[in-house]
Amino acid sequence: MLLLGTAAGAAAQPARIEPKPKGTFVLDEFARIHHWTAARQSADWQQRERGVAVGIGDDAAAVDLAAAADGVAEPKRLLLSVDTMVETVHFKPATMRDEDVGFKALAASVSDIAAMGGVPLHALVSVSVPPAYGPERMRRLYDGLYACAERYGVAVAGGDTTSSPAQLVVAVTVTGTVEAGRELRRSGAKPGDAVFVTGAVGLSAAGLHALLALEAAGGGTDMTEDDACEAIAKASGLPPGKAKPLVREHRRPAPSVRAGRLLLERGTCRSLNDVSDGLASEAWEIAEASGLKLTLEERLLPRSGSLAAYAASAGIDPLEWMLYGGEDYCLIGTVAAEDAEALREAFHAEGLPFFLIGTAEEGTPGVELLRHDGKRAALAKRGYNHFDK
């Protein structure tokens, strides 16, 4: 592409045909991308397991879908999703290491595939790199991205690398596949459904709070997980083991791919969302898409001991993080009341968490919380909002 201020575009550029310097090796963009991505995934694995006939290095990747997605019954549909992380908006050196940024950028998109009940297959990675990021930092970013790709069996099939004036921006597109017509959507909830969540919520937000508090107290950046947990423990008076789940959930979240597949395979799940934007916000999306009112019960919400301990040390009501924190990457959904117990048993049989937390009923679309004291509170339809904050 043409760049502003480069030779081709600048005004008053002298006419010349620049000969290739002999004997010098120009580590250009393609060489660097190759350096970051080569030997990460074999072409053989990409082709055999994920159907990648043409991978990184041509104008576009070419994929045989029929050769991909073990375990998904025909006929399939292709799933497509993109998620973007922007430096200073979603992360900064005090909260995430470069490896974590790469890991989480892919994890966020994989979570969208999980929330449809699908199997993730391929990723395309757009990275806009500011001058502060040299090759070593980029290698670390790709280290984390490929660690996530390996964990979820995702073939990194292409991408685009550009420069950025100041902030790192990472946009990851993920493909997946799902049995046609069985996608788990937001809009399928019915009156009488039980509302469930497949994991504890609020940990990522508490982890972010703890990492920002470290920074505010003059703490360092680029801290390893262990170092960060020790510093948080020291500052909060907690044992380091209590900090670990919070930092881990914030930096290296685990998309619920197996939970999503189990929900689809069981056939009783009626609506589904991931909790990327917070429990309240995602419940609102199901309520609005399905035209129902959802009631969540405070006493039923799963409470992490680590979250409770850290919240107590920080003097904060953990409920704030549980409802509005986001980036938990577990799943919220609904199931017919009569199928709820069997679904819970199916989850527990696989060692997966599953919590029934409320009900759906006819009414003006919205979400209410039934408090411990029996009072009802309308929950705001907020989570993150990039424009009205």
Next chain:
Amino acid sequence: MLLLGTAAGAAAQPARIEPKPKGTFVLDEFARIHHWTAARQSADWQQRERGVAVGIGDDAAAVDLAAAADGVAEPKRLLLSVDTMVETVHFKPATMRDEDVGFKALAASVSDIAAMGGVPLHALVSVSVPPAYGPERMRRLYDGLYACAERYGVAVAGGDTTSSPAQLVVAVTVTGTVEAGRELRRSGAKPGDAVFVTGAVGLSAAGLHALLALEAAGGGTDMTEDDACEAIAKASGLPPGKAKPLVREHRRPAPSVRAGRLLLERGTCRSLNDVSDGLASEAWEIAEASGLKLTLEERLLPRSGSLAAYAASAGIDPLEWMLYGGEDYCLIGTVAAEDAEALREAFHAEGLPFFLIGTAEEGTPGVELLRHDGKRAALAKRGYNHFDK
């Protein structure tokens, strides 16, 4: 997602459950995206013509590939590509209007599908929006993006909108489909092949030069095409009609989808690339991928009258733009010498430009230019380079 500095993440955040303000309408992110994307493409068209079973508004889009891509014979492969445009790196208000940014961001990805011989199908749009871009500017960006989508039959099936601290970043992923095994790759050139290009090159770079010169002379920003062409004409002494192709190519490039399909259908094209990074750079990619030396002949390179006129007025050798400009979005490739003339005739029969510009032969991979005076010049393997500029 969690945002740094928002309620959920900020240190010392008071505990509260915020009730939804009654009677107030919060134009939140989803409402805005809906506003920008609603009524642009009907769900019916997306489903019937492009197989979109689940479109914008759920965790991921779900697509039936079998229902998409009229005119592509079975068995198909899925094509995937992403391109990114960054404000101040690829555009600024003096060079592109918001509509143009949206149009070109999609066009760049569509061009990658064209360069594989495929048919573009779906787009996912990641936009990171700085504070300076209000809803009206975003609407204009989407106006341009959907204008491009309409021209190339692309279903906009999803996206992600985030905030950005300072620069607009647009990353567009495009899917396409192609007959399996018939993808037109960079690596298929053979010794003796003729090298062709499917359009004039250098116009976009000249257009950028003219727009930057206007800015340097104190010209305005956000100029319409007509106003920009008139201002360029005034400054350069050319008729406005000579400026139009340059500005048009820079702001609203036309990906060569039909040319790519024609090349695939004819079956004689052996290697192919789009000219997004400049003729020299793209020829180098074919040379390296195919392990051959390419020679381009200066006398055979297509020369646009508009380019020649503007270059003369600017005192610049147009060859610089033709070789290193980029963003021309025509195609460069190779064909067996004995099939070259028939291919040219097939292009001309459809009213499409086609120029034979050189040859491929055995030798150290690289690209040479045979000058008018019979001398040979090694062409630098440069175009844009985001790191070593």
